[in-house]
Amino acid sequence: MSWRIFHRLGSPKWFYEISGRWLPWLALSAALLIFTGLGWGLLFAPPDYLQGNSYRIIFLHVPSAFLASAIYAMMAIAAAISLIWKIKLADIALQCSAPVGASFCFLALVTGAIWGKPTWGTWWVWDARLTSMLVLLFLYLGIIALRGAINGTHAASKACAILALVGVVNLPIIKFSVEWWNTLHQGATLKLTSKPSMAPEMLWPLLISIVAFYLFFAVVLLMRMRAEILSRERRTKWVQALLTPSEKSL
Amino acid sequence: MYFESVSSLIDMGGHGLYVWTAYGIGLLVILYNIGIPLLRQQQAIRSIQIHRHRTKKAITTSERSVQMVRSGPDGSRCSPDKATDTATNKGEVL
Numbered sequence: 001m002s003w004r005i006f007h008r009l010g011s012p013k014w015f016y017e018i019s020g021r022w023l024p025w026l027a028l029s030a031a032l033l034i035f036t037g038l039g040w041g042l043l044f045a046p047p048d049y050l051q052g053n054s055y056r057i058i059f060l061h062v063p064s065a066f067l068a069s070a071i072y073a074m075m076a077i078a079a080a081i082s083l084i085w086k087i088k089l090a091d092i093a094l095q096c097s098a099p100v101g102a103s104f105c106f107l108a109l110v111t112g113a114i115w116g117k118p119t120w121g122t123w124w125v126w127d128a129r130l131t132s133m134l135v136l137l138f139l140y141l142g143i144i145a146l147r148g149a150i151n152g153t154h155a156a157s158k159a160c161a162i163l164a165l166v167g168v169v170n171l172p173i174i175k176f177s178v179e180w181w182n183t184l185h186q187g188a189t190l191k192l193t194s195k196p197s198m199a200p201e202m203l204w205p206l207l208i209s210i211v212a213f214y215l216f217f218a219v220v221l222l223m224r225m226r227a228e229i230l231s232r233e234r235r236t237k238w239v240q241a242l243l244t245p246s247e248k249s250l
Numbered sequence: 251m252y253f254e255s256v257s258s259l260i261d262m263g264g265h266g267l268y269v270w271t272a273y274g275i276g277l278l279v280i281l282y283n284i285g286i287p288l289l290r291q292q293q294a295i296r297s298i299q300i301h302r303h304r305t306k307k308a309i310t311t312s313e314r315s316v317q318m319v320r321s322g323p324d325g326s327r328c329s330p331d332k333a334t335d336t337a338t339n340k341g342e343v344l
Contacts, residue, residue, distance in 0.1 A: 034280075042273065043251050043259070053262035057272045064276075100283055107279045111272045118268055216280070223287035230294035234301065243298055 010087035012229045013238045019222045030215035037209030045202050057115040059205055062189065063213035065108035068136060069174055071101035071217060076168045079161035091157040094164060095147060096224035100217060102140035109133055120184055128177035129185035132170060139167040
């Protein structure tokens with residue numbers, strides 16, 4: 001029974017239908033939470049006693065950095081599924097997450113640099129956290145480039161899956177870099193094991209923004225995967241049938 | 251709202267340029283991530299439609315050429331198929 005569900009999950013047709021039903025609700029909640037989280041952080045939260053208003057970048061910086069790492073972890077899982085069980089959908093997920101992950105990794109780096117200028121007095125330092133995050137961006141770009149460089153979906157998906165798995169070694173380095181090395185970057189603000197060090201009026205908008213960014217990722221990943229499925233499966237009967245009755249409903 | 255006036259919101263105690271640049275880039279990243287899949291979806295649908303249009307056209311053309319062979323290009327010459335058809339019809343009439 002469980003195997004049947006697993007394989008049904010891997011069916012592009014089933015995925016296309018179910019994701020079409022989820023998408024409007026996910027998009028609505030993502031939009032609401034983004035406006036709430038970022039609006040609260042930008043307009044209503046009090047300024048930091050030490051950093052003043054520049055700290056408001058945190059509501060963009062921390063969620064995008066979290067998301068960039070989480071997307072990579074998800075890609076590694078998708079890569080393993082794609083390599084072991086040869087499930088098409090896992091490969092599509094891997095391919096579609098890479099540009100989203102790269103864009104949020106870029107956002108984390110850029111917002112970090114902009115925040116660094118008034119706080120540390122410099123845009124960039126070759127510090128462990130910053131460098132390992134830059135390596136993450138290069139891993140994303142490498143996966144995107146590798147896909148583009150290889151003709152033929154099968155060979156490309158295998159190569160990308162292997163690169164995604166190898167790159168996982170970078171994730172613990174990013175996470176623990178602030179503990180292992182003496183870095184300029186501050187330690188973790190949010191910890192599961194201890195009470196938050198932030199005031200609740202700053203913590204809430206941050207938590208909402210983090211959830212909002214994860215939801216946003218789910219929305220844009222589904223959108224990308226649906227477009228990719230249509231393009232890959234364009235010769236199948238179900239895609240042809242999907243377009244026949246009313247082409248505007250897609 | 252924490253800020254008392256629009257100018258203090260823009261200025262943000264001297265950090266306005268940093269904060270607003272960061273949020274501007276954030277907005278661009280969000281818009282990019284929404285725009286690209288919408289574009290891809292449209293492209294995929296269009297390529298399927300074009301492909302189908304071509305296949306339809308190819309089918310109609312091949313049907314037409316089959317008809318041409320059957321009836322003859324100027325109607326004077328008959329293909330064997332047509333000949334048999336006519337013969338049978340004549341036979342039936344007779």
